[in-house]
Amino acid sequence: MGPPDAEHNSSTGALSAIVVGAGLVGFAAAVALRRQGHRVTIYESSSFSTELGAGLAIPSNTLRCLIGLGCVVANLDSVDNLCFTSMAYDGTAGMKSDSSDYEGQYGTPWVMAHRVDLHNELRRLAIGPDGTGPPAVLHLVHRVVSCDVNAGSITLADGSVQSADLIIGADGIRSTIRRFVLGEEITIPPSGTAGFRWLTHATALDPYPELDWIVKNPPMGARVISAPITPQGVPKADMDYRTIVIYACRGGSLVNVLAIHEDSRHQDSVAWNAPITREALLDFFGDYHPRFKRLLELAEDVHVWQMRVVPPLRTWVNGRVGIMGDAAHASLPTLGQGFGMGLEDAVALGVLLPSGTAPEEIPDRLQVYERLRKERAEYVSKESFDQQKMAEKRGVYLRSREMRDKVMGYDVKKEAEWLLAGILGQK
């Protein structure tokens, strides 16, 4: 049996829920459930002593969901993304795509934030004393090693067993919970793609006027530098793909750089995330124009990240257990939607499990959750892959208003509310 605080409380209509993983999506799930009055316990294997310092794109649909969960946008200290400027690696101009009207089109702008600031805000909303519903309880340095989908319980590394009405695996691309939901371990195949990531203080760019285009010259927004480019402006070969994405975050005080490239290493035999020297980075981009290389020369604390995609899964749910976020559908960062899709999962789950939901209704509601979320998240995941790997699809997202409307114009809360109304209407 679980601890007393994990049991269903029939007098208040509150469910007990266990969330495995306190990444961005785990905290979002805890917020969404807490706001319905449910009692949430989060188990996180790490201590958060070394949080990932990196920027994160927050497109319109993502920001809309964050605001809906009570996020105070000012706490994100974000920077508006008013345009995408693409340039060729040799310094020649490319395309400029205006994103200043995304707020007009979708009700919320596209902004960029520091991952730690976003994580802190979601953590505040999940476990802080203020807000709707009982604060979630967070246990750090508690690794979950197994899950019993029939009993509705998890086992921690110390051998203790915890039960709850609902168990959510938000435990990332190398999820433990996924194995128990599927009944088998699956392989997350190498994508052959990796990214060099680092942050530079904006003030470090001050002595170099040739770098003013990054964060000083308006309109502000993401700068994308691709190589190689043929004279017709079409990327040459899949295996030569290199793109550097640059944008400011934390009120413009930091510059986030992600240099995506085809990774010729045998990805199964190297670390998923490892430090790399500036020299190696410069070697890799040796043919870039001097003004881009100047930025690379300022790089410090660079890591190389493998990027993998979770293949479409047979299911995301089993009994009272479900998975969400990267555990269910990790994608490439091409569309800037990885976190956004996990956040939409969390919002959908919260709507589908309102206060008063009986524990025995959970398996059916999880089926509805899967029906609502799986197709859309897998569509985004596939597009994120194709639009990087297939030369003819590169940049489609920025060029296609129809595709942007589909991704950023979508309102998951409304869709989930509509489905719930249908379920409750049948009763």
Ligand SMILES: Cc1cc2nc3c(=O)[nH]c(=O)nc-3n(C[C@H](O)[C@H](O)[C@H](O)COP(=O)(O)OP(=O)(O)OC[C@H]3O[C@@H](n4cnc5c(N)ncnc54)[C@H](O)[C@@H]3O)c2cc1C
């Ligand atoms: C290079 C790169 C750039 C990206 N850029 C963007 C972007 O601009 N915009 C965007 O929306 N997305 C972006 N993404 C994707 C985004 O970062 C992820 O989709 C998102 O962070 C996933 O969150 P998560 O909570 O599902 O998983 P994670 O962040 O992986 O969190 C999982 C958590 O679970 C914990 N955990 C794991 N196993 C256990 C266990 N057994 N027991 C207990 N705890 C456990 C982990 O310690 C971790 O804290 C990017 C990804 C990459 C790699």
